[in-house]
Amino acid sequence: MDAQPTGSTNHGFSFEAFSAGLLAAFVGFASSFAVIIQGLTAMGASQREAASGLMALSIGMGLCAIFLSFRTKQPISIAWSTPGAALLAASAAPAGGFATAVGAFLVSSLLIVIAGLWKPLGRAVASIPAPLANAMLAGVLLGLCLAPVKAVAASPAFGLAIVVTWALVARWRRLYAVPAAVLVTVGIIAATADVGHLDMASLWPRPVLVVPHFSLPAMIGIALPLFIVTMASQNIPGIAVLNVNGYRPDPGPLFSITGLFSLASAPFGGHAVNLAAITAALCAGHDAHPDPARRYWAAAVSGIFYVLFGLAAGAATAFVSAAPPILIQAVAGLALLGALGSAMLGAVGDQKDREAAIITFIVTASGVSFFGISGAFWGLLAGGAIYALARWRRAHRV
Known part of the structure; x- marks a missing residue:
C-alpha cells in the first residue's frame, strides 16, 4: 500500500499522470454516456435537454476534479452517477415531465451537500444495510442489463456484433x-x-436552463433513491478506493463539494456529480506515477479532458438519437454488467439478510409505481420491513 503523500515536495507534472488521466476520462465518458442519455430521456428530456444535461455533467465533474485535486494535492477523481442514471432509466417519467425531474435532481444534490456538512445524515446513509442498498441497485440495473439479449433477438447481426466485440x-x-x-x-x-439529415446546429451543445418543478412523489420516488444510490454506490466506494491507495482525505468536504457541483449542473439537466470509483483506481494507483505525491495530476488531467468531452455532448446525443434505441440500450446494459454482478453479490452474500435483500430486489425490479413513486423506494421500504422483522425475531429468540 502506498504511503500517505505528505512528505514529498516534488509535485511536478508527468507523462504517466497525463496518460492515466486521459485513459480515465476516455473510459469514464465512453463507457457510460449512453446510460446518462438513456436516463435523462426516460425522465422526459428532449434531445436538446439531454445534450445539455450530458454537457453540464461532463463539464461539472471535470471542473470539480481539477479543483479538488489541486486543492488537496490528492488524486480526487470525479464522475457522474452511472447507477443514478440507471435508476432514472428504470423509472417512469414523473408527472410534470423533465422539469419535475430537475427539481428532484436539485433536492438530491442538496441532500449530498448536507450529508457532507452534517455528520448524522452521512452516518444514516452509511447505516443503510448493505444487502438492501445492493439489492435496490441490482433491481434498478436488471432491466438495462437485459437489453443486450433483447438487442440480439431484435437485430441479430448488429446485436451480436456489439456483444461479441465486448x-x-x-x-x-x-x-x-x-x-x-x-x-x-x-x-x-x-x-x-x-445521419446525413442530422441538424448540424444540434451537434454543438447549448446549455438549456430548465425551470425546476417540485412535487412530493418525485422527491420520494426520484430524489431520495438517487441520493442513496449516489452515496452508497459512488461516494462511499470512492473514498474506499482512495484509502486503499494510501490517501486519507476528509470525506465530508468532498461530499459537500461534489454536491455543490451537482447543484450547479442540475438546472441544466445534470442529475449527479460524485466521487469516482472505477476510474479513481486509474488515477490513484501506481501507473499514474511511482510517487504518490504526484498522482493528483492524473485526476486533474482527467478533469481537463472531461471538460473537452463535454463540448462533444451535442454530437454524442444526436448520434444516439439517430440509432435504434435497442442498440443504445445494449451498450448501456453491457456497461452496467459489472455493477450488477457486484450489487447481486453484495445483496445475497449474508444468508441471514438474504430474504430481505431478495424482497428489495424483486419489488425494485418489478418497476411498480404507487402514488407516482417509483419502485426503488418501495423496494427499499419492503426490504427494510422484512429486515427489521427478522432482526426483531432474532432479538426475541435470545
Whole structure:
C-alpha cells in the first residue's frame, strides 16, 4: 500500500499522470454516456435537454476534479452517477415531465451537500444495510442489463456484433471492452442511420436552463433513491478506493463539494456529480506515477479532458438519437454488467439478510409505481420491513 503523500515536495507534472488521466476520462465518458442519455430521456428530456444535461455533467465533474485535486494535492477523481442514471432509466417519467425531474435532481444534490456538512445524515446513509442498498441497485440495473439479449433477438447481426466485440475485448483487457463496443455501435449507426439529415446546429451543445418543478412523489420516488444510490454506490466506494491507495482525505468536504457541483449542473439537466470509483483506481494507483505525491495530476488531467468531452455532448446525443434505441440500450446494459454482478453479490452474500435483500430486489425490479413513486423506494421500504422483522425475531429468540 502506498504511503500517505505528505512528505514529498516534488509535485511536478508527468507523462504517466497525463496518460492515466486521459485513459480515465476516455473510459469514464465512453463507457457510460449512453446510460446518462438513456436516463435523462426516460425522465422526459428532449434531445436538446439531454445534450445539455450530458454537457453540464461532463463539464461539472471535470471542473470539480481539477479543483479538488489541486486543492488537496490528492488524486480526487470525479464522475457522474452511472447507477443514478440507471435508476432514472428504470423509472417512469414523473408527472410534470423533465422539469419535475430537475427539481428532484436539485433536492438530491442538496441532500449530498448536507450529508457532507452534517455528520448524522452521512452516518444514516452509511447505516443503510448493505444487502438492501445492493439489492435496490441490482433491481434498478436488471432491466438495462437485459437489453443486450433483447438487442440480439431484435437485430441479430448488429446485436451480436456489439456483444461479441465486448466479449472478445474483455478477454484481453476488460477496461476497454465497453469503449470498443461503443465504437462498433458508432460504426453501425454511421453505416445504417440517416445521419446525413442530422441538424448540424444540434451537434454543438447549448446549455438549456430548465425551470425546476417540485412535487412530493418525485422527491420520494426520484430524489431520495438517487441520493442513496449516489452515496452508497459512488461516494462511499470512492473514498474506499482512495484509502486503499494510501490517501486519507476528509470525506465530508468532498461530499459537500461534489454536491455543490451537482447543484450547479442540475438546472441544466445534470442529475449527479460524485466521487469516482472505477476510474479513481486509474488515477490513484501506481501507473499514474511511482510517487504518490504526484498522482493528483492524473485526476486533474482527467478533469481537463472531461471538460473537452463535454463540448462533444451535442454530437454524442444526436448520434444516439439517430440509432435504434435497442442498440443504445445494449451498450448501456453491457456497461452496467459489472455493477450488477457486484450489487447481486453484495445483496445475497449474508444468508441471514438474504430474504430481505431478495424482497428489495424483486419489488425494485418489478418497476411498480404507487402514488407516482417509483419502485426503488418501495423496494427499499419492503426490504427494510422484512429486515427489521427478522432482526426483531432474532432479538426475541435470545
